[in-house]
Amino acid sequence: MTKRASVHSKNLQTIFYPNSVAIVGTNKVKGTVPGDIFTNILDAELNGVIYPVSPGEKFIKGVKTYKYVVDIPDPVDLAVIVFPSSVCNKALEQCGQKGIKAVIIISAGFKEVGEKGLKKEMELLEIAEKYDMSFIGPNCLGVINTDPFSRLNASFARKFPAEGNIAFLSQSGALCTAVLDYALAKNIGFSKFVSFGNKADISEIDLLYYLMDDEQTKIILLYLEEISDGQGLIKAAQDVIQKSQKPVLIMKSGRTSAGASAAASHTGSLAGSDQICDVAFRQAGIIRCENIEEMFNIAIAYAYQPIPKSDKVAIITNAGGPGVLTTDAAIKAGLQLAKFSEETTLALKKSLPAAANIKNPVDVIGDARADRYIAAINAAMTDGDVGSVIVILTPQSMTDIDTIAFEIAQASKHYDKPVYASFMGEADVASGIRILQQHHIPHYILPESVCNPLATIYNFCQSLKTENKLVTTDLSFNKDAVNSILSSAQNDNKSYLPEYLAVKVIQEYGLPVLENRFVKTEDEAARMAGEIGFPVVMKVMSEDIVHKFDVGGIVLDIQSEEDAKTAFRSIHEKVNKAMPEAVIDGIYIARQVPKGTEVILGVKKDPSFGPVIMFGLGGIFVEIFKDVSFRVAPVSKQEAIRMINETKASKLLAGARGIPEMDVDSLAEAIEKLSHLAVDFPQISELDINPMIVLEKGKGCFVADTKIIL
Amino acid sequence: MEKEEVKNKVKKVVAQVLKIDQSEVEDDSNFIFDLGADSMQSIQLVAAFEEEFNIEMDEDEAVAVQTISEAVDFISGYLN
Known part of the structure; x- marks a missing residue:
């Protein structure tokens, strides 16, 4: 943990649970940010003392004001700064002098307005560091803590949300107000609600670590516009998920492919930044959501109900069509229909009319009232094969909607299995839906919409059972040798390594390369070729030549020392003719790769997540089919196998249609080793191994060609 | 007009617009941080200075002025 992260960790507790709050720069004017923040803190009935700091007012709403924060006679835990950006630095400096460690800077006019604003933001950071303060913002809506031990509403949101166990963090303040309104309508409560704006000091990473230990929080939702420290984010999310078993849901906007278009290698051009974001999130166990609705569909299912016991669902409906639609959606989402036991079937038969369908999905038929629903729910809940129950209702003339809603809520309390509901329609079912929401039965307008959240939660819980660490193996490599090669190339201002050095680099990291030599004379070529053993390949080494094959710089299938001499001469003659200005450094000789399946491995650097590893089918297929997979480095061998x-x-x-099974095991080891090389040497901006030849199972794989760009 | 005279007039205008006692207005007082001016009052101050000194100030530059002494220098620039 860095020094600042450690400071934030301590100060965040004060931000959420202050005993005293100074609102610095507030005023009496209703409908303004400085005015409304004070009102919101006052109206939320903070579990602490409030000090308005307002140089222009003597009192606000009957509360004595102070001209400066340093004038407050008592200690102050938290300062909420609402002054215009031009004087925020003065206000923060005084907070530091006062000994305040926790600050929320609501004011806008910083990084988001350009260079001048960025400078002001950096000043804030310097002041905070000087006094060991931590601040959220600037340019944010503020912070809400619904915990009765705090009841802090240091925001200019219109309403104080209900208490709950969902934490919501957002880079966008405007989205926060929309989410609060959405949540209010659906009776969704929050544990902590944070708009962190420009995240100049406290970032989403610090907040994730805080929420990891927050007893009020069961699930964390995060909206991000930019990821400035991707590695830090996935590490934090991974820690939160593994240590606290709290799901982390992220909605990430601002998708761009600009990074990919600027790339110089196969790997670079095939990896879009958003695709890498997807991969990184998946690796960390983060659930990525496309929109707010999807996010809350999952959140309410997890926050309000027990986790599904299995992937087998029971569907209870009073209409056949929706039951079938939900069955289809469940199967599509990867769930299964539970198979009822004989006892369950008997219980259903006893309590439902003869016309009812007592198999799953259970149809209690259109004229069903609450008693039939409850009988079916009880029967399904007690069945050992049922992991969760989905209740569907369509409003018929005799359907006692509100009673059914209430009884579903009551029945669900008796079981440790989740119940989800879909009361289809709008006007007639509105009051029933409200009853469900009041009792925290997750409700979905369309019954099909239940299945994806349910499957997501089930998969999340399953993933917790399998360790999902980014690094699992302790490998040792000759870092010094690689460092020496790379440093020397960088000192010579080289933008890429010649192949014989690139091969040396990957060889030091244990990647399987074929025996090779670098020669400068014809006789040396013959002798070395003989040492290696035939057949060999020879390639021209020249910084001036990019496409060796096009200029006659490659000779394959050399079978003797005499052939090696001929090839040496041939390469020089052809290259001199095609590119007379090219300086030939020497000739690279390597054992010829035996025939096998060609694959490509690569490394590229993502601006947010750092080095990324790519795997795909080699040759021309990589460009045409883009049949590739990515992971953020480093990857374990197990993860490499998943990649493949x-x-x-x-x-x-895997072997098919007469093709033998190939050595996937050694290929996975190569991917793992390559990923460590990428992490250990960030100066490698791109690396391609194209092709790598994979031989039959047990015979290994070999690098045939490699390119390293610095 | 001498700078001292400009300063006294600036302080008088500021006290009137912000409805505070002139004794509270010091040379290095910041309009927002020390005297509690809000954005509306900042604009009112610019208008009041223009009227008091019979000048026409660039509004963008004028609202960037933060303290009494900065205002005195800024207005003196127009007067000279």
């Missing part, structure tokens, strides 16, 4: 299996190429490697 994600691609269509995995079928070729």
Whole structure:
């Protein structure tokens, strides 16, 4: 943990649970941010003392004001700064002098307005560091803590939300107000609600770590516009998920492919930044959501109900069509229909009319009243094969909607299995939906919409059972040798390594390369070729030549020392003719790769997540089919196998239609080692191994060609 | 007009617009941080200075002025 992260960790507790709050720069004017923040803190009935600081007022709403924060005679825990940006630095400096450690800076006019604003923001950071203060913002809506031990509404949101166990963090303040309104209508409560704005000091990473230990929080939702520290974010999310078992849901906007278009290698051009974001989130166990509705659909299912016991659902409906639609959606989402036991079938038979369908999905038929629903719910809940229950209602003339809603809520309390509901329609079912929401039965307008959140939660809980660490193996490599090669190239201002050095680099990291030599004379070529053993390949090494094959710089299938001499001369002659200005540094000789399946491995650097590893089918297919998979480095061997299996190429490697099974195990080891090289040497901006030849199972794989760009 | 005279007039105008005692207005007082001016009052101050000194100030530059002494220098620039 960095020094600042440690300071934030301590100060965040004060931000959420202050005993005293100074609102610095407030005023009496209703409908303004400085005025409304004071009113909101006052109206929320803070569990602490409030000090308005307002140089222009003697009192606000009957509360004595202070001209400066340093004038307050008592200690102050939290300062909420609402002054215009031009004087925020003065206000923060005084907070530091006063000994205040926790600050929320609501004011806008910083990084978001350009260079001048960024400078002001940096000044704030310097002041905070000087006094060991931490601040949220600037340019944010503020912070809400519904915990009765705090009841802090240091925001200019219109309403104080209900108490709950969902934490919501957002980079966008405007989205926060919309979410609060949405949540209010659906009776969704929050534990902590934070708009962190420009995240100049406290970031989403600090907040994630705080919420990891927050007893009021069961699930964390995060809206992000930019990821400035991708590695930090996935590490934090991974820690939160593994240590506290709290799901982390992220909605990430601002998708761009600009990074990919600027890339110089296969790997670079194939990896879009958003795709890498997807991969990184998946690796960390983060659930990525496309929109607010999806996010809250999952959140309410997890926050308000027990976790599903299995992936097997029971569907109870009073209409056949919706039951079938939900069944389809459940199967599509990867769930299964529970198979009822004989006892369950008997219980259903006894309590439902003869016309009812007592198999799953259970149809209690259109004229069902609450008693039939409850009988069906009780029967399903007690069945050992049922992991969760979905209750569907369509409003018929005799349907006692409100009673059914109430009884569902009551029945659900008796079981440790989740119940989800869908009361289809709008006007007639509105009061029933409200009853469900009041009792925290997750409700979905369309019954099909239940299935994806349910499957997501089930998969999340399953993933907790399998360790999902980014690094699992302790490997040792000759870092010094690689460092020496890379440093020397960088000192010579080289933008890429010649192949013989690139091969040396990956060899030091244990990647399987074929025996090779670098020679400068014809006789040396013959002798070294003989040492390596035939057949060999020879390639021209020149900084001036990018496409060796096009200028006759590659000779394959050399079978003797005499052939090696001929090839040496041939390469020089052809290259001199095609590119007379090119300086030939020497000739690279390597054992010829035996035939096998060609794959590509690569590394690229993502601006947010750092080094990323790519795997795909080699040759021309990589460009045409884009059959590739990515992971943020480093990856374990197990993760590498998952990477391989994600691609269509995995079928070729697994053996099919007379093709033997290939050595996936050694390929996965190579991916793991390559990922460590990428992490250990950030100066490698891109790396391609294209192709890597994978041989039959047990015979390994070999690098045939490699390119390292610095 | 001498700078001292400009300063006294500036302080008088500020006290009137912000409805505070002139004794509270010091040379290095910041309009917002020390005297509690809000955005509306900042604009009112610019208008009051223009009327008092019979000048026409660039509004963008004028609202960037933060303290009494800065205002005195700014207005003196127009007068000279």
